[in-house]
Amino acid sequence: AQSVTQLDSQVPVFEEAPVELRCNYSSSVSVYLFWYVQYPNQGLQLLLKYLSGSTLVESINGFEAEFNKSQTSFHLRKPSVHISDTAEYFCAVRRAGGTSYGKLTFGQGTILTVHP
């Protein structure tokens, strides 16, 4: 079984400041890692994912996350946030291979609030 811990339930920041949303996971098998974002009144959207290869993955809107196997972490970072980044962010894992398909295990979510 897998588990995901998002260390901060809420993160307030000012516009143009850097931000890091922390995610740690536990699993006895290899996993794929994901970050999803939910903007107000919308569904969850995939922000970025790590399946294999380079441990640093990037999104189209400036977020990046680094897979650290030794620390079992997949923290999400952005060097300069915008008001429009205000949303709830979810870290998730899925067993690599096997037949688990889209059975994701989510963290508790982190609400990012960007203030002007």
Added chain:
Amino acid sequence: EAGVTQFPSHSVIEKGQTVTLRCDPISGHDNLYWYRRVMGKEIKFLLHFVKESKQDESGMPNNRFLAERTGGTYSTLKVQPAELEDSGVYFCASSQVPNGELFFGEGSRLTVL
């Protein structure tokens, strides 16, 4: 192209009543998933359909929950009878291939009084 749509967006019922939630996946997506987020907790997997067959229903909480996907198109999730602890947001997601990207709907918020 339409995304995953869920209906109703919000339902308020009394304990003991029945509620049916509906999910229309993206056209052509054989894989359909139900997830639930109880207030303040993490989003949890409920079950996975491949076409009309239940591939994995290990997350269904108890026999008060019944999910169907007749014809392999839309899916319904019925809660009968509803209990207070069933309150939360029910998300539906679909994917084209088994390990493909999941596309989520906006969720159906269920409030049981």
